[in-house]
Amino acid sequence: MNIVVPIKQIPNLTDELEINGDGTGLDHDALQYVLNEFDEHAIEEAVLAKEAAGGTVTVIGVDTTGELDGALHTALAKGADKAARITGDFPRGTDSHTQAKLLANAIRSLSPDLVLTGVQAADDRDGQIGPMIAAHLGLPYVGVVTGVAVKDGKAIVHKEYAGGLMGEFEVSLPMVVGVQAAHQPPRYAPVSKVRQIAKTAKIDEIAGDEAAGAGSTVRRMFKPEAAGHAEMWEGGPEEVAEKIAALIKEKGLLKG
Amino acid sequence: MSNDVLILAEHLKGKVSDISFEMTGKGRQLAVAFGGKAVAVMLGSGAAALAATLGADSVLYVDDPALAEFNPQAYGRVLAALINDRAPRLVMVGNTSMGMDLAAGLSVTAGLPLMAYVNGLAAEGGALAATSQIYGGKIQAEAVPDGEACVVSCLAGAFPADAGRVGAGLVPALEQIASPVPLADLQIKFVRMIEPQSGDVDITQQPILVSIGRGIGGQENIELAQELAEALGTAVSASRPVTDAGWLPKTRQVGKSGLTVKPKIYLAFGISGAPEHLEGMRGAETIIAVNTDPKAPIFDVAHYGATCDMLDLLPALTEKIKA
């Protein structure tokens, strides 16, 4: 079974995000990049599927950060078999429609049985790539998935709705999945192993073609002007604990 | 192209989801500005009565056994055909578990731009501007489609729901049709619904919740939160990463794919305030957030906040409560 996992790095959201000079995008130079957390789950689910049903896992990405190799090496250390990078002049913040087109073309040439994308990445506004890749390839797509089991050319997927309700679907392969969570927490790859792999691993290069464009234009990017902001309590843990305890008491919520 | 707004209404287990009313209300307002009609679309099997609750100018109900349950492929096909047929100015889809399977694919098949994660929509002199909430709620982006027509996927809770319910003045024309496309050869087959497991405690029934996020650091610290919850006579709830890691059961998850809670006091410790989390707790009476990042979006919805380390705060607070 041929499993392909497109992966993507996004800015570390716990960092301060700055808007660029013309106010239409982020100032990408100031940012640290991390792998999208749902891609960690997609990699895990792919490796689990391979362990259960056999096959190969290929991780692939459009390198918009110049740092993608590190993420590809980590995925190899976690059990992926092959890695590929789509090359071309695609700056940070390249729109989803362009990336989906590039990925779909590259993935088509890999003849996948299963494409596992992350359900979403919180870094762009023109939609999730998983369903776009599926549309380009004419494949079925199910997203918000927390478990994939493959058997006899079919996948059983569990899709989450609100409140823990899940829908079970049976899908004939090939298909594209938007992974929300793997059915076990993503495994950890020791740094030493990643380093070792970085020395020897070969990353295939696939030349990217033209940009598709998002079809919409950002006029203005800004930090939310919140309707309200919390009243901030200064001080250390002792003082803050004091304030919280007082409020709980005031509301009559202390037991005993 | 027409000037109509096409709104995809969702329903699950015999209930129309609030997002459908939210989008219908907003869609009607936009349709007026465009000089068109707001057309709500519902897909189902024997569910015409549900469709009749939508307060649009007209409701198009597509009835087919293959649409009895949500099926991304069946829904995608029907919607693509309707868009092709009616060439609406604007297509509105929820940024929900269902809508997330559809919007981006439709954008490709219908060749229309998509603006996702939308929490603001305005028609300025007949032209549409959409505001998207991105980067985990830290940034807003206001964008305009390059052409006239587009698809938007809207965040739950962005628009008032009551504006989209059938009311006194408005009885929409209900049109029922069979599926305009064949649905017999789908690769996706709905098998069954899996009900949520019932938990040891029901977090929706607690007057106060100790809710923890990734800031808890690791499984070994969970007990700090548990001790506080015990002292308060309540339970620990959590954001998604905590339950995904298996540190707490799924029944404790608050948010979009978890539970919606409305306690008198919601203590949000080490939770950044991503839109998917806020969906489940913004209705709490009093929200107290503790997060080392002063720019965390949780502070925009919290009533009180502090930036100290939750790992120091938890034992300190437990002690104060016990005293």
Ligand SMILES: Cc1cc2nc3c(=O)[nH]c(=O)nc-3n(C[C@H](O)[C@H](O)[C@H](O)COP(=O)(O)OP(=O)(O)OC[C@H]3O[C@@H](n4cnc5c(N)ncnc54)[C@H](O)[C@@H]3O)c2cc1C
């Ligand atoms: C379809 C879909 C559905 C989803 N459903 C849900 C859902 O139901 N519920 C949900 O919660 N999420 C859901 N998510 C995930 C959501 O997007 C976020 O990823 C998640 O809410 C982040 O959880 P968090 O705030 O705990 O973690 P993070 O965003 O990583 O935030 C951790 C926070 O802890 C702070 N911190 C770190 N250390 C400390 C410390 N020592 N003391 C104090 N603060 C500290 C950091 O500053 C940071 O703000 C969903 C996502 C998708 C795509």
Ligand SMILES: Nc1ncnc2c1ncn2[C@@H]1O[C@H](COP(=O)(O)O)[C@@H](O)[C@H]1O
């Ligand atoms: N540049 C990229 N390279 C590889 N995969 C990507 C890229 N962009 C998005 N993806 C995949 O699409 C998923 C959803 O991301 P997004 O479309 O940005 O919401 C990610 O989790 C990845 O699996």
